[in-house]
Amino acid sequence: MGLFSFLKGSGSKLLDKKSEEASKTKSAAEVTEMKKDAMLKSINDLNLPVKNVTLDINGDTVTVYGQAETQFAKELVILTAGNNVGISSVDDRMSVIKVEPEATFYEVKSGDTLSKIAKSHYGDAMKYNSIFEANKPMLKDPDKIYPGQVLRIPKL
Numbered sequence: 001m002g003l004f005s006f007l008k009g010s011g012s013k014l015l016d017k018k019s020e021e022a023s024k025t026k027s028a029a030e031v032t033e034m035k036k037d038a039m040l041k042s043i044n045d046l047n048l049p050v051k052n053v054t055l056d057i058n059g060d061t062v063t064v065y066g067q068a069e070t071q072f073a074k075e076l077v078i079l080t081a082g083n084n085v086g087i088s089s090v091d092d093r094m095s096v097i098k099v100e101p102e103a104t105f106y107e108v109k110s111g112d113t114l115s116k117i118a119k120s121h122y123g124d125a126m127k128y129n130s131i132f133e134a135n136k137p138m139l140k141d142p143d144k145i146y147p148g149q150v151l152r153i154p155k156l
Contacts, residue, residue: 036057
């Protein structure tokens with residue numbers, strides 16, 4: 001459990017263009033519900049071993065509740081919630097059934113590559129695939145990371 005920081009202006013947009021347009025006629029509470037639904041859909045689309053995931057959005061902070069079977073699943077839920085435009089922190093209130101060592105979270109800087117990050121964390125640039133695999137299905141291509149994105153760096 002803890003509070004995880006993210007770059008507020010970086011990441012995916014929670015609402016598509018159609019939803020963004022529809023949100024202009026909605027109340028702030030309705031827009032928050034639309035964003036929460038979009039975030040839950042993104043989490044559910046990952047088909048992670050998690051149960052009873054619920055979210056609260058208060059300003060630029062998301063609080064995540066639920067139960068994950070593994071630390072890996074929990075961390076991907078946190079990253080999926082946090083790597084969105086307008087979100088600066090995720091308050092983790094999830095429990096884990098199978099306790100494992102926590103991964104390090106790393107914010108991508110301009111000029112970073114997975115190889116450069118692997119060299120920095122593991123001393124071996126060729127271990128970039130460990131980072132890529134640890135962030136699937138959020139990452140679809142090892143060459144497509146962006147500044148401000150937060151990645152999990154697993155313990156090897």
